[in-house]
Amino acid sequence: MNESMALISTLISKLTPLITISSNMKAVVLYGNTRENGNTEVMTERAIKNLSAHRVFLKDLEINHVVDQRHEENGFTRIQDDYDQVILSMIDADVIIFATLIYWYGMSSIMKIFMRNFI
Numbered sequence: 001m002n003e004s005m006a007l008i009s010t011l012i013s014k015l016t017p018l019i020t021i022s023s024n025m026k027a028v029v030l031y032g033n034t035r036e037n038g039n040t041e042v043m044t045e046r047a048i049k050n051l052s053a054h055r056v057f058l059k060d061l062e063i064n065h066v067v068d069q070r071h072e073e074n075g076f077t078r079i080q081d082d083y084d085q086v087i088l089s090m091i092d093a094d095v096i097i098f099a100t101l102i103y104w105y106g107m108s109s110i111m112k113i114f115m116r117n118f119i
Helices: 003-016 037-048 083-091 108-118
Strands: 028-033 053-057 095-099
Touching: 028 037, 028 083, 037 095, 053 083, 083 108
Parallel strands: 028 053, 028 095
Antiparallel strands: none
16 A cells, blocks of 8 residues: 555544444435545445445446536437436435545546536
8 A cells, every 4th residue: 555545444444433323324425436446445444444335436337428408499308328317326325435536636428428417
């Protein structure tokens, strides 16, 4: 473990007791990382180690861009992708964790696409 990972790990271990998520709560973790077992995934898994969570890896799904058709006569065209199944997994969750790495002060591109459709 490199020095920055060790610092983050220490921070997580200090913050984890402050997070009041009980083991009987339903949690969904949305991973916005593209590298399997990367820092984001490792640190998130450490933070939720005692929690039963449904994990969604956005990199493995097809989430398409939404085309703005608000002013079109027929409105929005239905998009055939995996977005709806992700939303369905989130509906009954007590806790939703958005886990993403940060590139130049912004979230990963796959998390941005998901969030753009989400908002």
